[in-house]
Structures are given as C-alpha cells and as structure tokens.
Amino acid sequence: MILTRLRHELDNLSKSERRIAEVILADPEAAVHATTAEIARKAEVSDPMISRLCRGLGCKGFPEFKVQLAQNLAKNTSYVTRSVSVNDNADTYVNKLISANQGALEYLRKELDISTIEAAVEALDKAKRIEIFGMGGCSSIAQDAQHKLFRLGTPTIAYEDNLKQRMAAAAADEHSVILFISFTGRTHATIETAHTAKLSGAKVIAITEPNSPLAAASDIVITSGSELEDTTIYVPMTTRIMILTIIDILATGLALKRSPGIDEHLKKIKESLDNTKAERK
CATH class of the missing domain: 1.10.10.10 (Winged helix-like DNA-binding domain superfamily/Winged helix DNA-binding domain)
Known part of the structure; x- marks a missing residue:
C-alpha cells in the first residue's frame, strides 16, 4: 500500500x-x-x-x-x-x-508511446477491412470503436461473440486489421483468436495490458492502463475511460491522415442525419 x-x-x-x-x-x-x-x-x-x-x-x-x-x-x-x-x-x-x-x-x-500510435494509425489507414473484437465489459467499447471508425472510409465491424470472432479471424487476410480490446489480455479465447488472426496474415493491434499473453501475440500493443486497476475483481472504470480515449486518438489520427479527402465523405454522412432531428427552439 x-x-x-x-x-x-x-x-x-x-x-x-x-x-x-x-x-x-x-x-x-x-x-x-x-x-x-x-x-x-x-x-x-x-x-x-x-x-x-x-x-x-x-x-x-x-x-x-x-x-x-x-x-x-x-x-x-x-x-x-x-x-x-x-x-x-x-x-x-x-x-x-x-x-x-x-x-x-x-x-x-x-x-502512450507516440510511435506506437503512429504505427497503429498507419496500419488502420492501409487496411481494406477493420474488425474489432471485444468481449464482456469490452464489447461496448468495441461497438464505440466501430461507430468512430466505420465513417472514415474503411469497412468496419465489431464482434463480441467469440465464435464469430474465431470465424472472422480465420477468414482474415493480409489486407485485414483486427483490433483486440481486452482489459487483462489473459482471456484464453481472446488469446487463441489472436493467434488465429496472425496465422491468417492479418495485422493484429491490441489495446490491453502490455505484459499479457494477448500483447505477446499482437503486432502492435497500446497500453490499456489496466495496471492501475485490478479489473479481475473491480468493475473497470478508469481503464474503460483510458481505452475510450485511445479509441478517440486512433480515430482522430486516421481522420487527419485521410484529410482533406475524407472531409467530403464525412460531410455527406453528417448531412444524411440532418432531417432526423427536431429543430431547436
């Protein structure tokens, strides 16, 4: 203490x-x-x-x-x-x-290691398909990551079911980037799926504990900050905030890398929502 x-x-x-x-x-x-x-x-x-x-x-x-x-x-x-x-x-x-x-x-x-962030953004930029895997408490974070990234021009999907994750990892290729989100990086199913993704030729990015088995199985590792919080016993709160921040950083980095070309694309998406909201009084 x-x-x-x-x-x-x-x-x-x-x-x-x-x-x-x-x-x-x-x-x-x-x-x-x-x-x-x-x-x-x-x-x-x-x-x-x-x-x-x-x-x-x-x-x-x-x-x-x-x-x-x-x-x-x-x-x-x-x-x-x-x-x-x-x-x-x-x-x-x-x-x-x-x-x-x-x-x-x-x-x-x-x-945060800036060169690691740059490498992750570069990998996302080159990908022809982005898949995001998160289970349990990380599943909602994976959905948030999909919501951020799918608008930036690359087909993006999030899976929380491990059987779907396994199938997607097996079907991946060298044009795929799979982003794993895990608080501890020690869930057997997640580690096995990461190995499958690597064998398929996919680029594996993990936001997780740096000294975990998942980190060892990944190409690019971004710390989740879970060393500050015992996520095996306590509800992950600060760790969740940190991972959501990292997702925002990656999405921002990718958007900036693709600007100004992506700007018109984002404008079209934004305008598609204009008629879905009530006017402000």
Missing part, C-alpha cells in the same frame, strides 16, 4: 521529500484531489520534487501516485472500484472517481 510505503520511507527521505510526505500523510484525502503545484506550495518545495518523491516510491509520476493513493484510502473492500469505500457519501465518491479518472488520463498522457 502506498501510504504504508510512504510512512516506512520517512526516515530515508531528504528534507524536502520529507516535507512533501508529511503534507500528504497529514491529509491523504486532500492529496488525492490536489495538483502538483498545491502540494509543492504546502510543502514549500519545487514542483519537480513531487515527481522525484513519487518515482522513489515506485510510481511513474504524481498522477499514478494519486491513483494508488485513492485506492489505498478505501478502508473497506468495495467490489465496485478500489477508489471508493462502502462508507463514502455521494460528495466523496463523486470527487474520488473524478480524481481517479483525471489521474488515469494524466498517466495515459505520459505512458
């Missing part, structure tokens, strides 16, 4: 780091919602000292530290999310969840 680690390290910290630790330990709840600048001001240290302390505790930065801190503050196990406690009132859990999501997106900003 991050608070326990922080307490144990107090005597080993520099004077500046110790002041930061004391500010956090004095009011961990406030630290979850605080910015780097606010903590630095209270501890009378420079902003970079906050990141230095967080790295010393095994975190990659203050956003990841805040996510772990929010998880640590749950006094009783909640099967909803680690970020909250069963005794939290509405004001508390609203702020905790918003802070956890903010921290997760900051973590994603630092962890």
